[in-house]
Amino acid sequence: MNAINTIGVLTSGGDAPGMNAAIRAVVRASIFHDKKCKAIYRGYQGLIDNDIVSTTPRSVNNIINKGGTMLKSARCLEFRTKEGRKKAYENINKNNIDALVVIGGDGSFTGAMIFQKEFGVPVIGIPGTIDNDIFGTSHTIGYDTALNTVTEVIDKIRDTAISHNRLFFVEVMGRDAGHIALNAGIGSGAEEILIPEEDMGIERMLDSLKRSEKSGKSSSIVVVAEGDKTGKNVFELAAYVEKNMPHYEVRVSVLGHMQRGGAPSCFDRVLASRMGVFAVESLLDGKSNIMVGIDNDTMILTDLDKAIKGKSNINKNLIRVSDILTI
Numbered sequence: 001m002n003a004i005n006t007i008g009v010l011t012s013g014g015d016a017p018g019m020n021a022a023i024r025a026v027v028r029a030s031i032f033h034d035k036k037c038k039a040i041y042r043g044y045q046g047l048i049d050n051d052i053v054s055t056t057p058r059s060v061n062n063i064i065n066k067g068g069t070m071l072k073s074a075r076c077l078e079f080r081t082k083e084g085r086k087k088a089y090e091n092i093n094k095n096n097i098d099a100l101v102v103i104g105g106d107g108s109f110t111g112a113m114i115f116q117k118e119f120g121v122p123v124i125g126i127p128g129t130i131d132n133d134i135f136g137t138s139h140t141i142g143y144d145t146a147l148n149t150v151t152e153v154i155d156k157i158r159d160t161a162i163s164h165n166r167l168f169f170v171e172v173m174g175r176d177a178g179h180i181a182l183n184a185g186i187g188s189g190a191e192e193i194l195i196p197e198e199d200m201g202i203e204r205m206l207d208s209l210k211r212s213e214k215s216g217k218s219s220s221i222v223v224v225a226e227g228d229k230t231g232k233n234v235f236e237l238a239a240y241v242e243k244n245m246p247h248y249e250v251r252v253s254v255l256g257h258m259q260r261g262g263a264p265s266c267f268d269r270v271l272a273s274r275m276g277v278f279a280v281e282s283l284l285d286g287k288s289n290i291m292v293g294i295d296n297d298t299m300i301l302t303d304l305d306k307a308i309k310g311k312s313n314i315n316k317n318l319i320r321v322s323d324i325l326t327i
């Protein structure tokens with residue numbers, strides 16, 4: 001591997017609160033170690049279009065507390081083609097970039113791994129996604145903030161649900177992962193939680209709502225992950241319950257992209273800062289094709305290949321906890 005003098009940093013895929021803190025950490029840790037850091041805008045698209053600028057420690061002033069990503073993000077189709085990646089490599093050379101830090105999710109890491117294989121550019125991944133669906137880290141950047149956002153919003157929904165004796169279906173993000181639904185569901189005292197990892201069954205949900213009603217509850221919250229396995233979307237679920245429990249007034253709230261915004265929590269800021277420093281120091285230590293992660297408050301490394309293929313399992317004990325606490 002050639003000596004690393006200049007590190008490029010980009011954010012890719014869905015944005016997540018805390019990405020700015022990670023960018024700040026990568027820029028400052030690079031310069032702290034007497035290296036240069038170049039910022040690449042709009043993810044891989046910026047690499048292809050040569051949308052790349054030099055940084056100083058002051059380039060990343062006042063961003064640690066900001067949601068979104070100052071570098072902007074994109075899901076870049078062109079980078080999936082050989083020609084696209086060739087253009088990106090030409091710009092890597094033009095800018096004398098010796099190694100790349102990619103802040104994103106598994107799709108972004110797949111691109112990084114292919115790029116590394118084709119052109120030999122050292123790459124390191126920093127997991128940034130609200131879904132927390134990446135193997136090799138107990139927490140991804142943005143997940144904690146999203147949990148707090150969702151919990152706060154469900155608390156508000158609960159206020160109006162109680163006032164009107166209504167049943168609310170709240171859809172949260174997570175195409176393939178139920179981490180947000182399960183944890184924010186428990187945190188906000190949801191009656192039922194539907195996640196992609198387990199088919200809880202629509203009848204079971206109905207039974208549980210009937211039981212709750214019998215036990216004296218006059219309003220309820222059901223949290224549904226985007227990718228839940230019942231085979232019905234949140235509106236169909238609501239209609240099904242309304243049909244079977246006609247005396248109940250049912251409403252649906254789809255939280256959507258608000259879950260990706262907002263100021264990062266302190267946890268996410270610290271996590272992103274630690275991951276950014278660790279990523280730069282691992283690159284300078286000769287590591288490549290890996291992802292940084294956290295396990296038991298310790299920074300760890302996982303091969304990108306494993307991080308992409310592995311599954312970040314939900315904690316099944318949480319389902320039991322939820323069942324016990326919703327009697």
Ligand code: F6P
Nearest residue numbers: 014129130131173174175226260
């Ligand atoms: O991967 C993060 C995520 O927020 C998912 O939870 C969600 O399904 C998806 O991105 C939405 O993507 P887009 O921003 O392209 O609509």
